[in-house]
Amino acid sequence: MSVLIFVELDNGSVKKTSLEAVAYGAEVAKMTGTTATVLALGKADSASLEQVGGFGASKVLHVSDEKLTHENSLAYADVLAQAVKQENSKIIILAKSGLGDAVAARASAKLKAGIISGVTDLPVINRNFTVKRSIFTGKAFSNVEIKSDIKILVVKKNAIEATESSEKATVETFSPILRDQDFQASVGTIEKASSELSLAEADIIVSGGRGMKSPENWQPLLDLAKALGAATGCSKPVSDLDWRPHHEHIGQTGIKVAPNLYIACGISGAIQHLAGVNGSKYIVVINKDPEAPFFKAADYGIVGDVFDILPKLTKAVEDLK
Amino acid sequence: MKILVCITNVPDTTAKITFTDNNTKLNKAGVQFIIGPYDDYALARAVELKEKLGGSVTVLHVGGADADPQIRKALAIGADDAIRINAEPLDSYFTASQIAHVAGQNNYDLILMGRESIDFNSGVVHGLVGEMLGIPSYSPVMKLEIEGTTATLAREIDGGKETLSATLPLVLGCQEPISEWKIPNMRGIMTARTKPLVVVEPINMEEFTVPENYSLPAPKGACKMIPADQAETLIKLLKTEAKVI
Numbered sequence A: 001m002s003v004l005i006f007v008e009l010d011n012g013s014v015k016k017t018s019l020e021a022v023a024y025g026a027e028v029a030k031m032t033g034t035t036a037t038v039l040a041l042g043k044a045d046s047a048s049l050e051q052v053g054g055f056g057a058s059k060v061l062h063v064s065d066e067k068l069t070h071e072n073s074l075a076y077a078d079v080l081a082q083a084v085k086q087e088n089s090k091i092i093i094l095a096k097s098g099l100g101d102a103v104a105a106r107a108s109a110k111l112k113a114g115i116i117s118g119v120t121d122l123p124v125i126n127r128n129f130t131v132k133r134s135i136f137t138g139k140a141f142s143n144v145e146i147k148s149d150i151k152i153l154v155v156k157k158n159a160i161e162a163t164e165s166s167e168k169a170t171v172e173t174f175s176p177i178l179r180d181q182d183f184q185a186s187v188g189t190i191e192k193a194s195s196e197l198s199l200a201e202a203d204i205i206v207s208g209g210r211g212m213k214s215p216e217n218w219q220p221l222l223d224l225a226k227a228l229g230a231a232t233g234c235s236k237p238v239s240d241l242d243w244r245p246h247h248e249h250i251g252q253t254g255i256k257v258a259p260n261l262y263i264a265c266g267i268s269g270a271i272q273h274l275a276g277v278n279g280s281k282y283i284v285v286i287n288k289d290p291e292a293p294f295f296k297a298a299d300y301g302i303v304g305d306v307f308d309i310l311p312k313l314t315k316a317v318e319d320l321k
Numbered sequence B: 001m002k003i004l005v006c007i008t009n010v011p012d013t014t015a016k017i018t019f020t021d022n023n024t025k026l027n028k029a030g031v032q033f034i035i036g037p038y039d040d041y042a043l044a045r046a047v048e049l050k051e052k053l054g055g056s057v058t059v060l061h062v063g064g065a066d067a068d069p070q071i072r073k074a075l076a077i078g079a080d081d082a083i084r085i086n087a088e089p090l091d092s093y094f095t096a097s098q099i100a101h102v103a104g105q106n107n108y109d110l111i112l113m114g115r116e117s118i119d120f121n122s123g124v125v126h127g128l129v130g131e132m133l134g135i136p137s138y139s140p141v142m143k144l145e146i147e148g149t150t151a152t153l154a155r156e157i158d159g160g161k162e163t164l165s166a167t168l169p170l171v172l173g174c175q176e177p178i179s180e181w182k183i184p185n186m187r188g189i190m191t192a193r194t195k196p197l198v199v200v201e202p203i204n205m206e207e208f209t210v211p212e213n214y215s216l217p218a219p220k221g222a223c224k225m226i227p228a229d230q231a232e233t234l235i236k237l238l239k240t241e242a243k244v245i
Helices: A016-031 A046-055 A073-087 A098-111 A215-228 A236-240 A271-277 A293-297 A306-320 B037-053 B065-077 B092-104 B125-133 B186-192 B232-240
Strands: A003-006 A036-041 A059-063 A091-095 A114-119 A129-135 A140-146 A151-155 A170-173 A186-192 A204-208 A231-234 A261-265 A282-287 A300-303 B002-006 B009-011 B033-035 B056-062 B081-085 B110-114 B137-147 B150-157 B160-167 B170-174 B197-200 B209-215
Touching: A003 A016, A003 A073, A003 A098, A016 A036, A016 A046, A016 A091, A016 A151, A036 A046, A036 A073, A046 A059, A046 A170, A059 A073, A073 A098, A073 B125, A073 B137, A091 A098, A098 A114, A098 A151, A098 B092, A098 B125, A098 B137, A098 B150, A114 A140, A114 B092, A114 B209, A186 B150, A204 A215, A215 A231, A215 A261, A215 A306, A271 A293, A282 A293, A282 A306, A282 B232, A300 B232, A306 B232, B002 B037, B009 B065, B033 B037, B033 B065, B037 B056, B037 B065, B037 B110, B037 B137, B037 B170, B056 B065, B056 B092, B065 B081, B065 B186, B065 B197, B081 B092, B092 B125, B110 B125, B125 B137, B125 B170, B137 B160, B150 B170
Parallel strands: A003 A036, A003 A091, A036 A059, A059 A170, A091 A151, A114 A151, A204 A231, A204 A261, A261 A282, A282 A300, B002 B056, B002 B110, B056 B081, B081 B197, B110 B170, B137 B170
Antiparallel strands: A114 A129, A129 A140, A140 B209, A186 B160, B009 B033, B137 B150, B150 B160
């Protein structure tokens, strides 16, 4: 009956967003009087798997088959469904991401489970089971009751404040049946900006817009990001102009982010861009135009020249160290 | 090449979202509805593939008659015919079940849709439809080429992208830059009027989720302005006041 949490791995370690999902799942387990079990697939670092115990999971089911090391939502969903049956789980938790949604979707159809993606809070459990979810790209919320016997929740970043203890989870080997049909696609190239922080996981993001004027001007922004240990993003016009790669594009049609701190440099704040950042805890806007609409959505603002201000901020951050 | 493109009918990206009826219904007054922007990319690519490889493009929508202008627009852009499943899209599972039911009767080589609808942002319908039909699904797809029965596609992964090839049929959730949005021309608009739009009734199914009510985020407090010549104060505030660095 345990709550089952599907985690994503990056180079064998459990991703930060997935650790939050573990903390969320463990809390739901507590609310429903059961335990939390984690499902991890592919090559994994055993210390990282045990670490999920610190976020409240008591057990990890690990499938070490190398075939599962490469992201494969088809096979992952099938293994997840098998784990749900073995554990007799009624509640399944995943972190919101392209992969999380894909796995959740296919598992939902396999298990005939109600699915809600974009959950922003712990469920309310009384006679009913109700979750709050983000809709209209962060412009609104919806409370939804899930009535199905098995429930799948895909949880957004910052849905819960995750704290870590020194507890360790026990890791068990899980040996599902892998279906050939789930391994038919042949993978060509994988381009991954491995040195950079992923936007989805970053706690701080420094982002640039057309106000940066040209791609050669990005250095001061990169310097600040480096000093803060931040990921870098950009607005749609910037990625459309190929000043920055597409996977940095934040907004309605790009990546939606939810960092603790979002610093927007030379971004006016079109509603489509705001839709991608409205999950941020704090927003800083630096823009030379005092009328830029972004200031209305910001917590802190500086009106001025980004090229003048960015180096000052970088220096102030370095002085803190 | 038989292609099905599923489109959503959603408030424009710039729409101000409010609710009525005790926060149980979207206030549609003054809201412009559009084809979902991601679905628009899927549609554009489908039309290009048809032009290149021959075949047909069918547009599918789950929703009421208020979506018909958007469906006609999709026909004007280059789809050959349209099916509207006459039901409120209650949730992802319901919508996917309706799509899978219709798609299952028609043997499409490709089922394209946006990576997510911009109203409910779930991004799970393509995966659900794929599983319901027993065929692979991939998302978000940024590039798509078809040769014979093989699709070569590029999809976004966390912090990068990956190319892969898979055998048709497939269900794909699409996003830019898979194609450029197409604007219907006059000839397209004229011919769209007479293209078939078939309305079918939904299949009955169990309700898995029930929306209770909607709410808006708490309004943001005033923005604290920092003079440009004291920019370094910002870092201090972020450390001591916001406690985020």
